[in-house]
Amino acid sequence: MNSEDRSPSYAKNSLTLAGAVMLGTGVMIGAGIFALTGQMAELSGPLFPIAFLSAAIVVLFSAYSYVKMSASHPSAGGIAMYLHKAYGDTLPTAFNALLMYFSMVIAQSFLARTFGAYTLQLFDVPDNSIWVPVLGVALLIAAFLINLSKNQIIEAVASFIGILKLAGIVLFGAVGIWLAEDVTADFTQSEPRASWEGFLAATALGILAFKGFTTITNSGSELTDPHKNVGRAILISIALCVVIYALVGFAVASNLSIDQIIETKNYSLAAAARPALGDLGLWFTVILAMAATAGGIIASIFAVSRMLAMLTQMRLVAHSHFGMPGSIQKHTLVYTVVLGIVLTAFFDLTRIAALGIIFYLIMDIAVHWGILRYLRKEIGANAMVLTSAILLDLIVLGGFVWVKLGSDITVIGVALGAMAVIFVSEAIFLKHRKSEGHQ
Numbered sequence: 001m002n003s004e005d006r007s008p009s010y011a012k013n014s015l016t017l018a019g020a021v022m023l024g025t026g027v028m029i030g031a032g033i034f035a036l037t038g039q040m041a042e043l044s045g046p047l048f049p050i051a052f053l054s055a056a057i058v059v060l061f062s063a064y065s066y067v068k069m070s071a072s073h074p075s076a077g078g079i080a081m082y083l084h085k086a087y088g089d090t091l092p093t094a095f096n097a098l099l100m101y102f103s104m105v106i107a108q109s110f111l112a113r114t115f116g117a118y119t120l121q122l123f124d125v126p127d128n129s130i131w132v133p134v135l136g137v138a139l140l141i142a143a144f145l146i147n148l149s150k151n152q153i154i155e156a157v158a159s160f161i162g163i164l165k166l167a168g169i170v171l172f173g174a175v176g177i178w179l180a181e182d183v184t185a186d187f188t189q190s191e192p193r194a195s196w197e198g199f200l201a202a203t204a205l206g207i208l209a210f211k212g213f214t215t216i217t218n219s220g221s222e223l224t225d226p227h228k229n230v231g232r233a234i235l236i237s238i239a240l241c242v243v244i245y246a247l248v249g250f251a252v253a254s255n256l257s258i259d260q261i262i263e264t265k266n267y268s269l270a271a272a273a274r275p276a277l278g279d280l281g282l283w284f285t286v287i288l289a290m291a292a293t294a295g296g297i298i299a300s301i302f303a304v305s306r307m308l309a310m311l312t313q314m315r316l317v318a319h320s321h322f323g324m325p326g327s328i329q330k331h332t333l334v335y336t337v338v339l340g341i342v343l344t345a346f347f348d349l350t351r352i353a354a355l356g357i358i359f360y361l362i363m364d365i366a367v368h369w370g371i372l373r374y375l376r377k378e379i380g381a382n383a384m385v386l387t388s389a390i391l392l393d394l395i396v397l398g399g400f401v402w403v404k405l406g407s408d409i410t411v412i413g414v415a416l417g418a419m420a421v422i423f424v425s426e427a428i429f430l431k432h433r434k435s436e437g438h439q
Helices: 015-074 081-089 091-123 131-147 151-179 196-208 213-219 224-255 258-263 268-313 328-346 348-378 383-407 409-437
Strands: none
Touching: 015 081, 015 091, 015 151, 015 196, 015 213, 015 224, 015 258, 015 268, 015 348, 015 383, 081 091, 081 131, 081 268, 081 348, 091 131, 091 213, 091 224, 091 268, 091 328, 091 348, 131 268, 131 328, 131 348, 151 224, 196 328, 196 348, 196 383, 213 224, 213 268, 258 268, 268 328, 348 383, 348 409, 383 409
């Protein structure tokens, strides 16, 4: 009989407030600035810098629930634990927690392909080359190996990359605006047409640029003074990103036309650097993007593998060791990276982003509703703020789905199909678990 202890273990007080902020901003900035700028411009035209700010408003309402929950119930399970507190050992908990899990895995794939697209700009290779997924997969494997290390090493790597990235992006934005011939973005350009539904869809994508703050909730069992510091780390991360996104958004809009931003949507910051700074600027931006996406993946894998381990520990998802040694936490690390590799290999950036935001917003609405319906008085949450958060999520999700129904109905079908599979699989598993409990 194998007596090996496979239960997840968490090193209490092994993560500092600064480390949590670096982990959060690592995911947020990696996804938001380097790959979403062009996609948002494609949807909202010259209003894309405003769409970033619109997304920040939605996220601030959303963050309220997570800050209040983290103050009362800090945990390595993060959102999974929040859902469990609201809905208990039920299908809504498992279904919505898995939506969050898959949205985070999708975010890793998004970062991995962004890494590949930017890296190839150093060699004048098109961003539709097979080398994009190859480089992305290689980065995922490297991040997996780093995540096998101790928390202190992960924090040190994430913090070093985070500081380098923050300084580099601020420098890019400041120099880009300073050297631009016109330091204002032209919001009057008529092409592409900026429609209300396009602006809402761009706002939804912009939320992807901020949703990395949720990874901080998974550090509750390891962060120093988690009742205070989880919420602090969330708010600090969002504030930093609002300033940086505004700065860089206007820098890009000042150096490239909307058509140019859309044409280079998978590497628009690198394209914007060339007019302002020449080849040196291109190299600087690409290396910065490589560091940012690498740091984002390391941070994301750290958080999402812990979330799945917590779901396993709560017996809300099925788990198999597949003959692997070690703890459940190590197993979920493997599963997370393998899923990320598959998505990186077979999906492009636009569809990866679409799936991620649909899954995330549905889960986010479930968190707000669960707190409003079941936990509001316990944690002292404001009903008006929770209701506003739900309405804002519904509005931007509706706009995004409407646009995709007209431009890429396939991705909506894939999202609905994936959610149906998750729902049915979890219903069967939970029913089987319940029947086992009665035997």
